[in-house]
Amino acid sequence: MESYLNENFGGVKPKHSSDEALGRWRKVVGVVKNPKRRFRFTANLGKRSEAAAMKRTNQEKLRVAVLVSKAALQFIHGLAPHSEYTVPAAVKAAGYGICAEELSSVVESHDIKKLKAHGGTEGLISKVSTSESDGVSTSKDKLASRQEIFGINKFAETEARSFWVFVWEALHDMTLMILAACAFFSLVVGIATEGWPKGAHDGLGIVASILLVVFVTATSDYRQSLQFKDLDKEKKKITVQVTRSGYRQKLSIYELLVGDIVHLSIGDQVPADGLFVSGFSLLINESSLFRRKIMDGSYLSWSGDDALELLEFFAIAVTIVVVAVPEGLPLAVTLSLAFAMKKMMNDKALVRHLAACETMGSATSICSDKTGTLTTNHMTVVKACICGKIKEVEKSSDTKSLFSELPASVMTMLSQSIFNNTGGDVVINQDGKREILGTPTEAAILELGLSLGGDFQAVRKATTLIKVEPFNSAKKRMGVVIQLPGGAFRAHCKGASEIILASCSKYLNDQGNAVPLDTATIAHLNATIESFANEALRTLCLAYIEVADGFSANDAIPEEGYTCIGIVGIKDPVRPGVKESVAICRSAGITVRMVTGDNINTAKAIARECGILTEGGLAIEGPDFRTKSAEEMYKLIPKIQVMARSSPLDKHTLVKNLRTTHEEVVAVTGDGTNDAPALHEADIGLAMGIAGTEVAKESADVIILDDNFSTIVTVAKWGRSVYINIQKFVQFQLTVNVVALVVNFSSACMTGSAPLTAVQLLWVNMIMDTLGALALATEPPNDELMKRTPVGRKGNFISNIMWRNIMGQAIYQFFVIWYLQTEGKTLFELKGDNSDLVLNTLIFNCFVFCQVFNEVSSREMERINVFKGILNNNVFVAVLGSTVLFQIIIVQFLGDFANTTPLSLREWFSCIVIxxxxxPIAAIVKLFPVGSQ
Ligand SMILES: Nc1ncnc2c1ncn2[C@@H]1O[C@H](COP(=O)(O)OP(=O)(O)OP(=O)(O)O)[C@@H](O)[C@H]1O
Ligand SMILES: [Ca+2]
Incomplete structure (x- = not known):
């Protein structure tokens, strides 16, 4: 990808915006225990750059090795004659002339000598018993034998990791290991002094908590890994065009076999090792050969300390650390993103990088291309201007008669141009039906050629194709040179009308003669282009030029002096629902811009139809935009609503400026290879799944599976919901953190003992960490989200509103615990030896119930009604229910382990009320106004 961008767009730097987004979360997290496990699904940034460096040195080493061995080989070949290759008997019996090993040695070593020894490309084609025109035979046993001899096009899949691997990884938690050591000493000391079983309670309590934490963590990690596996599968669904038994068909890259003839077009990914049979403009990137697995870092191991009497304090100190480090955040981030990712998949958006969902939530600007994103990309030629006459050709049945009055020579020239100068193809498919392949623009023009009565194969056979310059989005034209039966050469070109027309000096008049273009005709043709474009039609101009004899494939195709054959107008209707989606974006504070390669009038017409171009909005052309100075651009860019005739680099420049000088968070949508640089530069790139080329998808962060613009709005909505969910979680967690820390720390300093014991703190930690993340990070989005303004680049993650809510709750909870500690005994009339234990249990119980209700309050940060939709969120209800249930079990039955004692009904009731x-306190706090940031 990088090299592709480099070669085609001169040094466009890849963005790694996901790195940036990931970095943002990390900053908030600060200290994280077990970063490896916590960030498992969000790429290790350090390792990433290490890997890049490693890749470079490996590439260098490999390059040297290849050079050396090449030199050695040359030397050997120079000395000894090429040894003969013998075909293994089994391979011969199956009807092939070459075995898999030999084939791969030819392909991988790029060994031309060897290839020649096998009779060159033709030789190999026959040795693997295929044919260039018909491909391999589709008979069942032939395919089976092919598979057996040569194998299939699949990597061995890495085995799914079992649940126990995740348990093992969860055990690698440093604090858990320390606690395990504490438990061990506690067991030893306890049993030695107090005997079995009484002395073992404390130790077993810690062991049980550790197991619980490990189990819950492992389960959630495991479930995520399964989900990511599914996504991975989805990502790898790539199809290619293949000829088998003479018919073109679409195959998954996994079904490819040796001998298959694969047809590649612009933007396709090469799906396997292969031999280049014929074609133009191919670029090869073998970098995946150099991919290396990144090694994981190893862990510090901890050895225990034997200060036994300090054990209890030590355990508490450790658990305070556990509580203090908000390590639930990365978990909440991953959970929330993974949840959103899965749901978005149902909504037809495939998220390729986890962080992308969140980035989309803060987007302030969307740059969309036109063709294929805002429009359906179903193109048909509806108007044509040939010999100066404008014809409506909407109904293909009467197209032929419409043109009957035109001279036959013009019609011949037209079909020669249409059928030779194309990136598409007309083939017969498996059902025996005629099928037009190629980009929609190409297909529309081929369709016109066919409905004019042209015969694709016959026209192609009549001349020889000498050179093809494929369509280039920067030049907006394509051209071919053909050799006519008499031996003369002719070039055909087609492309953006005003550009091609500008390189014409003649035109075909209604007698079919090439006559010089006079100003009146130029004006007429330009007016035609404009009138087509104003009707939202895409216009293309076709032209030809006679080329001097002796033209060879290395010569350049002429740029000037063409003779105009005609102009076509192609209709590409706007997708249903686009207008509404654009309106939603606008009300959500997201600016939508159209950046297209098409004619400015076509672009304006479509933009108006979609509601993108409004009164007073600016439409500019790429060539004009390009020449502006930095200051002019700075002033211009906020006003731009439409950019037409843009080159891939113009799209890139616009996005870059929006991101840097205007500090916008930019989403870019596109389908074509020409969108790749912009998709890459964007904070978040969205590529179309159906019409999109592989190159576009490869550069994107999200793939819109149904090619529908309204899905983009859904992505934005989910993104916002992810952001808000994580904020809610952080608000909840910080409250618990602050209170637990202050309470334990202050009373440890003042009284020498902490009200919450190690086991209790571990339980509290789990409520606010794993369980809290589960409960709060998976709230589905609502439509309200699209009525706020976007967070953008400058938004503070922890907003003033959150601080207000946190402080309000923390003060209340702190007050409750302080009051219980000092006045608790009188309040509950506690007397006797047991009173301290009961009081501590009461404090613990109240504290947990404060968190339970606070969790409910945390569902909304600003609104008073926190119950809306609560029952629709099963996870939330389940988490809350099990928290309460487990709390009852801990207090009533697990006293020996958790240092609690059963409470009376009255005491339970009081805890719940407190x-x-x-x-209500949280609700009242929400009434205090604060600035949103
Ligand atoms: N196959 C083709 N051969 C020649 N000219 C073409 C071809 N396809 C498109 N064009 C011309 O190039 C212009 C579009 O160029 P480009 O590919 O940069 O944009 P696009 O991707 O089609 O549009 P958008 O950016 O809106 O998606 C069209 O207006 C048309 O005039
Ligand atoms: Ca496009």
Missing amino acids: GFIGM
Whole structure:
């Protein structure tokens, strides 16, 4: 990809915007224990750059090795005659003249000598018993034998990791290891002093908590890994055009076999090792050969300390650290993103990088291409201007008669131009039906040629194709040179009308003669182009020129002096629903811009139809935009609504400026190879899944599977919901953090003992960490989200609103615990030896219930009604339910392990009420106005 961009667009730097987005989360997280496990699904940034460096040195080493061995080989070949290759008997019996090993040695070593020894390309084609025109035979046993001899086009899949691997990884948690050591000493010391079973309770309590934490973590990690596997599969669904038994068909790259004739077009990915049979403009990138697995770092191991009497304090200190480090954040981020990712998949958006969903949520600007994104990309020629006469050709049945009055020579020239100067193809498919292949523009023009009565194969056979210059989005034209039966050469070109017309000096008049273009005709043709474009038609001009004898494939195709054959107008209707989606974006504070390669009038007409171009909005042409100075651009860019006739680099420049000088978060949508640089530069690139080329998809972060612009809005909505969910989670977690820390720390300093014990703290940690993430990070989005303004680049992650809510709750909870600690015994009339234990249990219980109700309050940051839709969120209800249930079990039955004692009904009731009071308090706090940032 990088090299592709480099060669085609001169040093466009890849963005790695996901790195940037990931970095943002990391900054918020600060300290994270077990970064490897926590960031498992969000790429290790350090390792990434290491890997890049490693790749470079490996490439260098390999290059040297290849050069050396090539030199050695040359030397050997110079000395000894090429040894004969013998075909293994089994291969021969199956009817092939070459075995898999020999084939791969020819392909991988690029060994031309060897290739020649096998009779060159033709030789190999016959040795693998295929044919250039018909491909391999599709008979069942032939395909089976091919598979057996040569194998299939698949990598061995890495085995799915089992649940126990995740358990093992979760055990590698440093704090858990320390706690395990504590548990061990506690067991030893406890049993030695108090005997079995009484002395083992504390230790077993810690062990049980560790197991619980490990189990929950492993389950959630495991489930995520399964989900990512599914996504991976989806990502690898790539199809190619293949000829088999004479018919073109679409095959998954996994079904490819040796001998298959694969047809590549612009932007396709080469799906396998292969031999280039014929074609033009191919670029090869073998970099995937150099991919290396990144090694994981190893862990520090911890050895215990034997200060036994400090054990309890030590355990508490460790758990305070556990509580203090908000390591639930990366988990919440991954959970929330993964959840959104899965849901988005149902909504027809495939997210390729996790962080992309969140980035899309803060987007302030969308740059969309026109063709294929805003329009359906179903193109038909509806108007044509030949010999100065404008014809409507909407109904293909009467096309032929429409043109009957035109001279036959013009019609011949037209079909010669249409059928030779094309990147498309007309083939017969498996059902025996005629099928037009190629980009929609090409297909539309071929369709016109066919409905004029032209015979594709016959026209192609009549002349020889000497040179092809494929369509180039920067030049906006394509051209071919053909050799006519008499031996003379002729070039045909087609492309953006005003550009081709400008390189014409003659035109075919209604007698079929090439006459010089006079100003009146130029004006007439230009007016025609404009009138077509104003009707939202894409216009193309076809032209030809006679080329001097002796033209060879290395000569350049002429640029000037063409004779205009005619102009066609192609209709490409706007997709249904686009207008509404654009309106939603606008109300969500997202500016939508159209950046297209098409004619400015066509672009304006479509943009108006979609609601992108409004009164007073600016439409500019790429060539004009390009020449502006930095200052002019700075002033211009916010006003631009439409950019037409843009080259891939213009699209790139616009996006770059929006991102850097205007500090916008830019989403780019596109389908074509010409969109790749912009997709790459964008904060988030969205590529079309159906019409999009592989190159576009490869550069994108999200793939819109149904090619529908409204899906983009859905992506934005999910992105925003991810962002808000994580904010809610952080607000919840920070509250618990602050209170637990302050309470434990202050009372440890003042009284020498902490009200919450190690096991209790571990439980609290789980409520706010894993369970909290599960409950709050998976809220589905609502339409309200699209009525706010986007967060953009400058938004603070922890907003003032969040601080307000956190402080409000923390003060209340702190007050409750302080009051219980000092007045608790009188309040609950506690007396006797047991009173301290009961009081501590009460404090623990109240604290947990405060969190339970606070979790409900955290569902909304600004609104008072926090119950809306609560029952639709099963995960939330389940988490809350199991938290309460488990709390009851801990207090009533697990006292020995958790240092609690069963409470009376009255005491339970009081705890719940105290916890509940947090809710009206949270509601009141929400009434205090603060700035949004
Ligand atoms: N196959 C082709 N051969 C010759 N000219 C073409 C061909 N396809 C498109 N064009 C010309 O190039 C212009 C579009 O160029 P480009 O590929 O840069 O944009 P696009 O991707 O089609 O549009 P958008 O950017 O809106 O998606 C068209 O207006 C047309 O005049
Ligand atoms: Ca496009």
